[in-house]
Amino acid sequence: MLSYSSGDSLAHRLDPRTKLAVQIGFVVAAFAHTTPRGLALLTVLALAILAGARLSPLSALYAYRFALPFLAVGPLIEGVTLSGFDPVTARETALASYRVLLILLVSAVYVRSTPVRESRAAIQWTIPGKPGAFLGMGAAFVFRLFPLLVTDLKRAREAMAIRLASERPVHERMALLAVTGVDRALSRADDFSLALRARCFVWNPTLPRLAFARLDTPALGFAAALVVWALV
Numbered sequence: 001m002l003s004y005s006s007g008d009s010l011a012h013r014l015d016p017r018t019k020l021a022v023q024i025g026f027v028v029a030a031f032a033h034t035t036p037r038g039l040a041l042l043t044v045l046a047l048a049i050l051a052g053a054r055l056s057p058l059s060a061l062y063a064y065r066f067a068l069p070f071l072a073v074g075p076l077i078e079g080v081t082l083s084g085f086d087p088v089t090a091r092e093t094a095l096a097s098y099r100v101l102l103i104l105l106v107s108a109v110y111v112r113s114t115p116v117r118e119s120r121a122a123i124q125w126t127i128p129g130k131p132g133a134f135l136g137m138g139a140a141f142v143f144r145l146f147p148l149l150v151t152d153l154k155r156a157r158e159a160m161a162i163r164l165a166s167e168r169p170v171h172e173r174m175a176l177l178a179v180t181g182v183d184r185a186l187s188r189a190d191d192f193s194l195a196l197r198a199r200c201f202v203w204n205p206t207l208p209r210l211a212f213a214r215l216d217t218p219a220l221g222f223a224a225a226l227v228v229w230a231l232v
Contacts, residue, residue: 003111003112003143003147004112004113004114004115004116004143005112005113007053007054007113009052009053009054009113010052010053010215011049011052011053011054011109011110011112011113012053012113013213013215014216014219015122015210015211015212015213015216016110016114016118016119016121016122017122017125017126017210017212018212018216018220018223019110019113019114019219020110020122020126021219021220021223022049022219022223023107023110024223025222025224025225025226025230026042026045026046026049026102026106026226027103027106028230029042029226029227029229029230030042030102030103031099031230032229032230032231033229034096034099036095039095039098039102042099042102043102045226046105049105049106050105050106050108050109052109053109053112053113055108055109055112057105060104060105060108063108064101064104064105064108068101071097071098071100071101074093074094074096074097075090075091075093075094075097078090078092078093079093111143116139116140116143117208118208118210119136119139119143120136120137120140120207121136121207121208121209121210122210123135123139124136124207125210141192144192145189145192148188149181149185149188152180152181152184152185152188153177153180153181153184156177156180156181156184157177160173160176160177
């Protein structure tokens with residue numbers, strides 16, 4: 001599962017606010033340029049961003065493997081009509097799916113190179129007051145809990161395989177996995193709530209101090225260039 005990993009890559013040395021700006025700029029450019037030529041250029045930029053974090057594209061794709069079937073099946077379903085198969089509609093949906101895939105790859109760089117506390121500090125710096133604190137707290141909770149829930153589901157599937165659950169009908173396996181996943185999610189939520197109370201959780205914790213460096217200047221310029229490219 002994709003999560004933060006310490007390192008000294010270019011992405012690790014950037015301020016989290018800079019990485020958020022680059023990610024936002026990339027998303028804006030991706031939604032503005034939906035042609036094959038625009039997506040080809042965005043692919044090159046996405047690979048360059050991955051290289052800046054020393055993150056393999058295959059590793060990032062494997063981390064988002066659960067979303068890949070939906071992105072692949074979407075164009076096929078959209079192209080099916082009462083009169084047959086519409087390749088034009090399927091092509092447009094395929095381009096949209098590929099755009100989402102590129103955005104996921106860029107987001108993988110942020111997740112891999114940014115500690116949870118720095119993400120929360122960046123969000124609360126961008127959005128002041130209680131709304132920013134609430135959003136920062138929510139982002140921190142998701143980053144910490146989601147990998148645990150995915151691990152629980154993997155363990156549940158392994159346990160089902162050991163007990164020969166593959167011989168059961170598909171709907172029974174799906175129901176068993178869903179019930180197990182919900183039960184583990186509720187249990188994780190209770191444990192997480194207890195841990196927060198034990199650590200005297202507060203709305204205004206002492207977060208790491210953020211400071212822009214010289215290295216952030218070209219990265220912020222790159223984010224601005226992406227926005228300008230989208231507008232032009």
